[in-house]
Amino acid sequence: MSAERDLTRLVAGMRPELHDGRYVFTAVAGTAAPAGLAPVVTVAEREGLTLVVRQEDADAASLAYDYVAGWITLRVHSALDAVGLTAAVAGALADAGLSCNVVAGYHHDHLFVEHARAQEALAVLEDLARRGGQPGPASAER
Template sequence: MNAETELQTLIATMKPSLHAQPYVFCSIDEVVFARLPFIPLGTFHEPEGVTIIATREQASDSGLEFDMSWACVTLEVRSSLMAVGFLALITARLARTGISVKPVSAFQHDQLFVPW
């Protein structure tokens, strides 16, 4: 599998793709996590609890608390886990315009969560 590391190529071919539904971040305990009636888009286990990324509808239907809704933009370019500066360049530009971003990197692609 070829994943891109060259910064200029990553920027030129990132092909952002907006997901149709809003997402939320929730912090729940392990018991609640084990009983979720859906598979979250993303999870991360922290000492304070399990952070999940789920659609707003999934979280609401399950009675989970969340603060705000986020749009998910997937960067369709296959970025290498070893790529340097790709997300830094994007997040810095968003910061300059006052846009908060929560980047999430997966094996194939990067996702940017920005306020809905």
């Protein structure tokens, strides 16, 4: 399956999927995750290693965090050089007052949204996909 670059097809084919569980962003010194942790995302930064892990794993490892997220995967195979998908998704979520942290994987984009509003975010994304990226009623009124 080749990666999609066309924005209309990307948005219409997103098929957002909400993963079970609660995920947190935390950071550790050095360049490796602590033994026993299985992060879903790592980002090496000058200040340390950012990890996105299940909340219960962070709690068990006594790691500090202050943001609890739901994890949504956009099931469309997006090309890494595709233009506009992140903007379309972030814009629709912003219009609904929802924050979003985006991570691009090789095959899919992954969104981390406020856990308490994850179902709402999923509904916004499903609506955006149904509309094929066209503005919804709230956007059209602006």
